[in-house]
Amino acid sequence: MTTTIGFIGAGNIGGTLARLAVAAGYDVVLSNSRGPETLVDLVTELGGSARPATPEQAAAEGDVVVVTIPLKAYRDVPVEPLRGKVVIDTNNYYPERDGHVAELDDESTTTSELLQAHLPESHVVKAFNNIFFEHLFSRARESGDPERSVLPIAGDDPGAKATVRDVMDRLGYDALDVGPLAEGWRYQRDTAAYAGLFVVDDDWAHPRQATRPLLEEKLATAQRYRDMA
Numbered sequence: 001m002t003t004t005i006g007f008i009g010a011g012n013i014g015g016t017l018a019r020l021a022v023a024a025g026y027d028v029v030l031s032n033s034r035g036p037e038t039l040v041d042l043v044t045e046l047g048g049s050a051r052p053a054t055p056e057q058a059a060a061e062g063d064v065v066v067v068t069i070p071l072k073a074y075r076d077v078p079v080e081p082l083r084g085k086v087v088i089d090t091n092n093y094y095p096e097r098d099g100h101v102a103e104l105d106d107e108s109t110t111t112s113e114l115l116q117a118h119l120p121e122s123h124v125v126k127a128f129n130n131i132f133f134e135h136l137f138s139r140a141r142e143s144g145d146p147e148r149s150v151l152p153i154a155g156d157d158p159g160a161k162a163t164v165r166d167v168m169d170r171l172g173y174d175a176l177d178v179g180p181l182a183e184g185w186r187y188q189r190d191t192a193a194y195a196g197l198f199v200v201d202d203d204w205a206h207p208r209q210a211t212r213p214l215l216e217e218k219l220a221t222a223q224r225y226r227d228m229a
Ligand SMILES: NC(=O)c1ccc[n+]([C@@H]2O[C@H](COP(=O)([O-])OP(=O)(O)OC[C@H]3O[C@@H](n4cnc5c(N)ncnc54)[C@H](OP(=O)(O)O)[C@@H]3O)[C@@H](O)[C@H]2O)c1
Pocket: 008, 009, 010, 011, 012, 013, 014, 031, 032, 033, 034, 035, 038, 055, 068, 069, 070, 071, 073, 076, 090, 091, 092, 093, 128, 129, 130, 131, 132, 133, 134
């Protein structure tokens, strides 16, 4: 059972997921690149369920561990303490930030497959990458709420996806299983199922609900564009 979520990265997405996780009753262990002492403000805000750590400690102490850092830093993610664990990957590829990665530019792999290759004995699930962090917070709804949104997940291990589905459920979202990690391109940057999915008429202050039919339509649009290319 997941009781503690580790975070490698505690910025916009890591901080937001940690807030949702603490509200849902999880313990969280947070880490970043600069060291635990720089996480005091966030941990104080989150209260007694949160503690600061190094990436190695967050990886070791989390039952499930979220990797939410700039993609260019993925090789820094500690391998050994994540062995056998479920790893949630929120990362996206922005060449202007991350530098060019040839295998991503020629689409011979995907971002989460890169992380999976770096963590060969972990179970990577791509999730929470296709929603702007402010929307991630504001659109979270309890199970059964008619305004609840659906987010895509992809991964090669069915058990890991079931674990992530449970975590997402408690954090405020339903999950739509898109398939193995190789299918993660369907909701990567610049697809119809990416963050703009929540936005109508460029109104980022009022994100819409991502219903299952809407998400399925956008995922199908990604396929049509690829078929035309
Ligand atoms: N922003 C969004 O709305 C959004 C939405 C979906 C997905 N994403 C993706 O999710 C990832 C995180 O995005 P973000 O907006 O949360 O980024 P961010 O605000 O810049 O935060 C990045 C975090 O990663 C940490 N970090 C950087 N290098 C690290 C390393 N080598 N080891 C450990 N921690 C490291 C940073 O720590 P320091 O500050 O100490 O360097 C910081 O806590 C990115 O890949 C992004 O593309 C972002």
